[in-house]
Amino acid sequence: MTPRFTDPDVLADAVIDRVGRRIVLGLPLGLGKANHVVNALVARALRDPSLHLHVFTALTLEPPRPKSDLEKRFLGPIIERTLGGYPALAYAELQRRDVLPANIEVDEFFFQASTRLSAPSAQRSYISANYTHAAGYLRERGVNVVAQLVARRGDRFSLSCNTDITLDLLAARKAGEADFLLVGQVNDELPFMPGDGDLPAEAFSHLLDGPGVQFPLFAPPKEPIPDASYAIGFHAASLVPDGGTIQMGIGAISDAVAQGLIVRHREPKAFVETVERLSPTATPPICGGSFETGLYAATEMFVDCLLDLRRAGVLKREVDGAVLHGGFFLGPRAFYQALRDMPEDERARFQMQAISGINEIYGDEAARRAARVDARFVNTAMMATLLGAVISDGLDDGRVVSGVGGQYNFVAQAFALQGARSVITLPAVRGSGRKAASNILWTYAHGTIPRHLKDVVITEYGAADLRGRTDRDTIVRMLNIADSRFQPALLDEAKRAGKLEAGYVIPEAFRRNTPDRIAEALAPAKAAGLAPLLPFGSDFDAVEQGLLPVLGRLKAAQGDPAALVGYILRGVSAPAPEAGLRRLGLSSPMTLGERLLTWAVRGAAAG
Known part of the structure; x- marks a missing residue:
């Protein structure tokens, strides 16, 4: 019988008794971390320097x-509402403060974006790695x-949100290539989640369970989709x-892609007209029309907008009984609820697998090539x-801002699979006003x-x-999707390097970007x-x-002081958006800073 525990500290003692005083702890990425187990082991190591x-x-x-x-x-109330109760990981706080003791090491191969830019120890211990490695x-x-x-479920346990690396490690353990609890x-x-991650209790050495170790899942709220992301998504x-076959990640651009696919399916004429208005030329040619056969998803990250594609009748091409094979998932609370409430036969169409099977074509190569059409x-x-x-x-x-993750794997697949393409998306500009910079x-x-793996690059301009x-034609095409504020300087750089002829002029059609x-x-x-x-619900x-x-x-307006001052001046006499x-907390501003902030909000609300 697998021993069951309700106290994470007692479980930590039991683990140490089994493996000794040197623990190499593997944790799934993202949602799948056993926070209470981790924190109990960190607490033991903080108390006992002889434990590594x-x-x-x-x-x-x-x-x-x-x-x-x-x-x-x-954001404060929203964070509390959507993420409140999620237990902080103790090692992350130590790492962020750069105070990890010598007997605790933390190596990561992917950071939550921008969270470790000012953490020197995290930057030093970052591992640049493809997800599959x-x-x-x-x-x-x-x-x-x-x-x-x-x-x-009964005496079965599902790896649920994170089959990705764990299944590969279990396969290695079965083959005698690894030995771990x-x-x-x-x-x-x-x-x-049924499928490969559905395991018996005997697969586990220890199980932690009980009311005291339950917690709300990490559930990032949906992001609103700005114009640039919508343009990218429709393209x-x-x-x-x-x-x-489709693969995509999390965020506003992916939501925009999903909404674009749904509009194309339901309103094909309006979709094509929108794309034609957005782009001066149809290069590459536009795929229009509804999805009669539908799409299949082979994606490392199962994101909530893929459920919306399923509901809309876009995600419906089945491979081995599934419309989606994924490696891990993360999303808002409504996403987790939808999966929990889904009829079992429908949930079985969303199959979680090892990352080696999602991010590579090797192993069962013939079947994967047949499945990942176009x-x-x-x-x-x-x-x-x-x-x-x-x-x-x-x-x-x-x-490092984030990490390589699986991006390289999918770019490589795009070149290995017949009819496949890698589509890299990015806004042409970051920041605004004086702080605007070209991406x-x-x-x-x-x-x-x-650059030898260049394929399709999309900005809001095409x-x-x-x-x-x-190289010459690559530069020309990239200039065509750059923001026009930065095209002249980029053009000059290319000419100075001799990569563009001295007389080249960007066509008029692309100078209104x-x-x-x-x-x-x-x-x-x-x-x-x-x-x-917010097309897919909101927190x-x-x-x-x-x-x-x-x-x-x-x-x-943060990058344009004149615009910010303009909002403040307008706000002095503008009507107040009382509920906002x-x-x-600005109904009764007390300090000068609060009054300026109130005027700025009133001015911006007035348009």
């Missing part, structure tokens, strides 16, 4: 940390404990053939160069995806088909309700949703 704890993981989830007073006022690196380190959150912590909010949706692997990036290299994980000075660059210190193109043109092109779709701010209440455009204008000001 080496944690290997990725994507340590932490609530966002609002920076400005206005962000705190708006992480299990091998764990084995090389001598992993002897894996602690995972699990769902329970699998420790499960039961969480009743996790949906029980990407126009490249997906009916009967094909695949479109849609991934996001931070920046791209005119020569087609993609930067998704780090800064020019070497600091299309001439060169950068490093790249996540090298799609650039780069596969097999010369401005946010105003995108807003104009999207206006009919927005007016028709085809591009709502924001009605007042908060009303504040979103206001806060968006103020955020944009109450929500922000």
Whole structure:
């Protein structure tokens, strides 16, 4: 019988008794961490310097940390409502403060975006790794404990949200290539996912279960979709053939891609008209029309908008009885609830698998090639160069923002599979006003995806088909999707390097790449309700949703002092949005700072 525990400290003692005083602890990325087990082991190591704890993981989830007073006022209650009760991981706090003791090491191969930029120890212990290599690196380190959150049904336990690396490690253990304890912590909010991750109790060495160790799952709220993301999403949706395969990640751009696919399915004429307004030319050609055969998803991350594609009748092509094969999932609370409430035969169509089977075609190669027909692997990036290299994980000075994850795996698949394409998406610009900067660059210190693997790059201004193109033609196509504020300087750089002829001029059709043109092109779709701010539900209440455009204008004005002053001056006499000001705690401003903030909100609300 697998021993059951209700006290994580007692379980930690039992684990130490089994493996000794050197623990190499493997934790699933993201949602699947057994937080109470981890924290109990960290607490033991903090009390006992003779105990060495080496944690290997990725994507340590932490609530966002609002920076400005206005962000705190708006986000504070939302964070408490959606993420309150989630137990903080003790090692993350020590790491962020840069005070890990010598006997606790933490290695990660993927960071929650931007959370470790100012944590030197985390930057030093980062491992640049493809997702599919992480299990091998764990084995090389001598992993002897894996602690995972699990769902329970009778005496069966599901790896649920994180089959990804754990299944590969279990296969290695079965083959005699690894020897570790699998420790499960039961969480009743996790949906029980059938399939490869459905395990008997005997698969676990220890199980932690009881009311005292239940906690709400980490559930990031949905992001509103800005114009640039919508434009990118509609462009990407126009490249997906009916009967094909889709992969995408989390965030506003992925939601926009999903909404674009749904609009295309339900309103094909309006969809094509929107894409044609957004792009001066149809390059690559637009795929229009409804999804008769439908799509199949082979995606490392199972995100909630894929459920919306299923409900809309887009995600319906089945492979081995499934419309989706995924490696891990993360999403808002409504997503977890939908999976829990789903009829079992329908939930069985969403199958969680080992990451080696999702992110690679090797092993059962013939079957995977047959399944992943006309695949479109849609991934996001931070920046791209005119020569087609993609930067998704780090800064020019070497600091890591997030990680490589599975992006390289999907780019490689796009070249290995017949008819497949890698689609890299990114906004053409970051920041606003004087702080605006181009995300299309001439060169950068490093790249996540090298330029010899260039394929399709999409910004709000269009799609650039780069596969097999010369350097000269690659540059031309990238210039065509760059923001026009930065095109002249980029053009000059390319000419100085001799990569473009001295007399080359960007065609007139691509010299109106401005946010105003995108807003104009999207206006009919927005007016028709085809591009709502939050198409797939929201954790924001009605007042908060009303504040979103206001806060968006103020955020944009941070890079334009004149615009910010203009909002403040307008707000002195503008009508007060009473409900919004109450929500922000600004109904009765007391200090000069609060009065200025109130005027700014009133001015931005006035438009």
